[in-house]
Every structure is written in C-alpha cells, then in structure tokens.
Amino acid sequence: MTAAIAATFSVQARGATGVESDVALAARGDASAFERLYRTHVARIHSLARRMLGNHEADEVTQDIFVRTWQKLGTFRGESAFATWLHRLAVNVVIERRRSYAIQRQRMTDDPFALDEVTVRPARTDLVVDFEQAIAQLPEGARAVFILHDVEGYKHREIAVMLDVATGTSKRQLHRARMLMRKHLGAV
Amino acid sequence: MHEHDSPVGRTSPAGQSDDELLHPEWTDRFSDYLDDELGDEEREAVERHVRECAPCAAVLDDLRRVIDAAAALPATAPSEQVWQAVSSRLREVRAEAPAATRRFSFTMPQLAAASVLLALLSGWGALRMLAPRRVPAISSINPGAATGSAAAVPVNVGDFQYADPQYDAAVNDLEQALELGRRRLDPDTVATVESDLRIIDQALDDARRALVNDPANSYLSGHVADTRQRKLDLLRRAAALVIDSQL
Numbered sequence: 072m073t074a075a076i077a078a079t080f081s082v083q084a085r086g087a088t089g090v091e092s093d094v095a096l097a098a099r100g101d102a103s104a105f106e107r108l109y110r111t112h113v114a115r116i117h118s119l120a121r122r123m124l125g126n127h128e129a130d131e132v133t134q135d136i137f138v139r140t141w142q143k144l145g146t147f148r149g150e151s152a153f154a155t156w157l158h159r160l161a162v163n164v165v166i167e168r169r170r171s172y173a174i175q176r177q178r179m180t181d182d183p184f185a186l187d188e189v190t191v192r193p194a195r196t197d198l199v200v201d202f203e204q205a206i207a208q209l210p211e212g213a214r215a216v217f218i219l220h221d222v223e224g225y226k227h228r229e230i231a232v233m234l235d236v237a238t239g240t241s242k243r244q245l246h247r248a249r250m251l252m253r254k255h256l257g258a259v
Numbered sequence: 260m261h262e263h264d265s266p267v268g269r270t271s272p273a274g275q276s277d278d279e280l281l282h283p284e285w286t287d288r289f290s291d292y293l294d295d296e297l298g299d300e301e302r303e304a305v306e307r308h309v310r311e312c313a314p315c316a317a318v319l320d321d322l323r324r325v326i327d328a329a330a331a332l333p334a335t336a337p338s339e340q341v342w343q344a345v346s347s348r349l350r351e352v353r354a355e356a357p358a359a360t361r362r363f364s365f366t367m368p369q370l371a372a373a374s375v376l377l378a379l380l381s382g383w384g385a386l387r388m389l390a391p392r393r394v395p396a397i398s399s400i401n402p403g404a405a406t407g408s409a410a411a412v413p414v415n416v417g418d419f420q421y422a423d424p425q426y427d428a429a430v431n432d433l434e435q436a437l438e439l440g441r442r443r444l445d446p447d448t449v450a451t452v453e454s455d456l457r458i459i460d461q462a463l464d465d466a467r468r469a470l471v472n473d474p475a476n477s478y479l480s481g482h483v484a485d486t487r488q489r490k491l492d493l494l495r496r497a498a499a500l501v502i503d504s505q506l
Contacts, residue, residue: 099445102349109342114334117341130341137345141352202328221329227296246290253321256328 094153098144105144109137112154116161122206122218123165124172132168136161162219166233169215205255209248216241217248280314289319293326426487433494444500452497459490 090111096104116136121129140157147156206214206222215234219225220241225233227241234241285308291297292305309316441449466483470476 100353102346102353105349106342106346109345110336113341114336117337118332118334130337130344133337133341134344134348138348138352141349199333202332217329221326222332224330242291242296246287249290249322249325250286252325252329253318256321256324 090153091149094144094147094149097141098147105141108140108153108157112157113137115154115158119158119161119218119223120165122203122222123215124168125207128168128172132165135168136164139164158223162223162225162233169211201255202252205252209251213244213248213251216244217252220245221249278314280312281318282308282312282315285309285312285315286318289322293319293322426491430491430494433491433498437494437497440498444497448497448500452493455493456490459486459493462486463490 090108093101093104093107097108113133117129117133120132120136124132140160143160147153206217209217212234216230219230219233220227227238227245230236230241231238236244285305288297288301288305292302297305309319437452444452463483463486466486470480470483
C-alpha cells in the first residue's frame with residue numbers, strides 16, 4: 072500500500088502542466104511564477120494592445136493588463152485555458168481604454184480615404200512592417216474588428232458583444248477593413 | 260467573357276480600371292463567403308460568378324491574401340522596461356493586500372483529484388481499522404503481570420511498537436511527501452501543521468510512558484490508538500494540500 076501511495080503522489084505531480092502549476096503558485100502570491108506567466112504571454116498581449124491602441128500606449132496598457140491579471144488570478148476557475156482567459160481580460164482592458172480615448176482619436180475614426188494616401192511601393196523588404204502600418208491607418212471601427220477577427224481569431228458574435236455593436240455592423244466593418252487592406256497589398 | 264488570369268491593376272482595352280469592372284453586389288459578399296457565413300445556394304452563386312468574372316475573382320484572391328497575412332502576423336514582446344514597471348506595481352499591490360487574503364479557488368477537476376487521493380488514503384486507513392488490531396498481549400509487554408508477579412519488568416518506551424509496520428511506513432511516506440512539498444504551502448500552514456504534529460507526538464510519548472506504569476489501562480491504550488489515527492489524518496490533509504498546490 073505504501074508503494075501505491077507514493078505512486079499516487081508521483082502521478083499527481085506528473086499530471087500538472089507547467090502553466091497550471093504557475094497559475095496556482097501565482098494565485099498564492101508567488102512572484103516568480105507570475106513572471107514566468109508574464110514572459111510566456113506578454114508578446115501576444117502587447118501586440119494586441121499596440122495594434123488596437125497604437126505604439127505610444129501599448130506599454131502602459133500592457134502593464135495595466137498584467138496588474139489586473141495579478142489581482143484577478145484568484146478568480147480563474149480553469150474552465151478555459153489560461154491563455155484564453157488572459158486574452159479575454161486583455162481585450163476588455165483595451166476596449167475600456169479605447170472608449171476613454173474615443174474623443175481624442177476622432178481624427179482617425181471615419182476617414183474612408185486614409186489608406187489612399189499610403190504610397191504603394193512596388194518592392195518591399197519588410198512586408199510585415201508595412202502591413203502593420205497599414206493596419207494602424209485603418210479607420211478605428213474597421214481596425215478594431217479586423218484585429219479582433221482576422222488577427223486574434225474572435226467570431227463576429229463575440230466581437231459584437233465586446234464592441235457593443237450589432238453582428239451585422241461587425242461584418243460590414245470587417246469587409247471594409249479587408250478591402251482597404253487589399254489596396255495596401257498592391258492589388259490595385 | 261473575361262479571362263480568369265487577366266492581371267489585376269491593369270485597365271481593360273476600353274480604358275476602365277479593374278475597380279470599375281467590379282460588381283459590388285458580388286464583392287460585398289466575399290468576406291462572408293470566405294468566413295463560411297453564406298448558405299449553400301448563395302455560396303454556389305458566388306462561385307459561379309467568380310468563374311465568369313476575372314476582376315471579381317482577383318478581388319477574392321486578394322482578400323484571401325489579406326486574411327492569410329493577418330493570421331500570420333507575429334507577436335513581438337516589449338522591452339524589459341515593461342516588466343520592470345509591472346514588477347514595481349505588483350510590489351505596491353502586494354504591500355496593500357497581503358498574500359494571505361488571496362483565495363485560491365479549486366476547480367472541479369482539482370477537487371476530484373484531491374478526493375481520489377484522499378479516498379485512496381482513507382481506504383487504506385479504513386482497511387487498517389477494520390483489520391484486527393495487532394495489539395500485543397499484555398503478557399508480552401509485561402510478562403510479570405500474567406503470572407501475578409509483583410516484579411515489574413522495566414520496558415523502554417521504544418519497546419511499545421504495537422507491531423504495526425504498515426502504519427509506521429504510511430506515516431513515514433506522508434511525512435516525506437510533506438517535507439518535499441512544504442515550499443509550495445503557505446508558511447503559516449506549514450508552521451501550524453508542524454506545531455500540531457509536535458503536540459500529537461508529545462501526547463503519544465506521554466501516553467506510552469504512562470502505559471509503562473499502567474500497562475493494563477485500556478483507556479490509555481485506546482488513547483494511543485486514537486492519537487496515532489489523528490496523526491495519520493493530519494498528515495493526509497497536509498499531503499492533500501501539497502497535491503492541490505501542484506494541480
């Protein structure tokens with residue numbers, strides 16, 4: 072029986088993944104475990120913040136996201152993957168910030184000709200950078216939907232809830248963004 | 260009929276740009292088509308149109324490229340300064356809210372895993388309790404008592420083994436598991452468990468010493484058995500906490 076007890080302990084220990092262990096440790100106040108979670112997920116979170124809000128706000132918003140993650144870690148139930156839970160929290164923080172800066176950003180909201188001013192060069196050495204720059208110049212509503220749908224993988228019904236718009240609006244904004252981005256790829 | 264492979268961006272012989280040759284009533288559906296949001300009939304209608312309209316087919320291909328490029332965008336980490344700022348803010352947060360106030364909620368899988376472990380350990384304990392107690396006969400402890408001899412045979416406390424090696428081995432296993440996993444537990448919890456264990460061990464020693472002078476005392480022998488069980492229960496609960504912290 073003692074061998075069975077020892078085996079049970081070892082089975083339980085082997086069953087826990089690194090992320091799950093770190094989440095449990097961080098929820099108990101383990102700063103090192105939380106740093107490991109940060110380094111695992113910060114690239115995706117920071118990229119989301121940068122694309123949705125711009126370079127100059129991305130660092131600060133990323134800080135806000137991870138501080139809030141620390142504060143809310145005890146509410147994580149494990150019903151979804153930690154990455155999914157964290158990303159949803161990040162989207163909520165980004166959208167809150169986006170709403171609070173809506174007035175200041177009106178100059179970028181509804182200029183349908185924004186990308187018409189982008190010079191389409193015949194040859195590019197860094198297509199990714201150009202693509203990112205093109206995203207940054209999309210009208211705000213179209214940009215948000217494009218990032219959430221095509222970059223981050225959310226569905227329209229989820230985006231509609233996040234942005235407090237109708238599903239049909241989300242679909243129209245996405246198509247608008249794609250058609251504008253199409254120009255950037257030098258198709259026309 | 261337009262050739263499917265006519266290059267996009269050029270003008271038709273009539274001088275029209277490809278954009279002017281597009282059919283918005285069709286291109287407006289392209290995103291829904293690519294996202295599989297159209298019904299079967301509408302989907303087939305779009306496919307028929309793009310087979311017949313090269314400019315619209317080119318737009319559809321362009322949109323596919325946009326979608327693929329967006330999905331392939333890399334994620335880039337920020338500078339180390341961001342972590343330094345996060346770390347600094349977390350120190351402030353921790354200073355305001357001690358770790359002891361943080362609750363860790365268990366999920367159903369975690370509770371189930373802990374329950375399985377406790378059931379295994381409890382099952383073993385139940386088997387032990389149901390099995391005949393291997394309590395040595397009084398005569399074997401103090402041979403003099405059986406013959407009525409007044410001479411008491413001095414017995415060291417260590418002689419009171421109760422012949423239960425499986426119990427001792429289980430306690431040893433649990434103590435080792437607790438020692439290996441103690442760093443995962445809250446320091447206050449570890450201190451409480453260790454304090455309780457010291458109290459129980461002291462009670463066991465006291466009871467055993469008392470039995471030396473009064474070996475026929477059934478209350479004392481029962482007390483020793485109950486105290487040993489309490490020690491086993493405490494170790495099981497502490498071991499369950501260690502397991503929970505690893506889930």
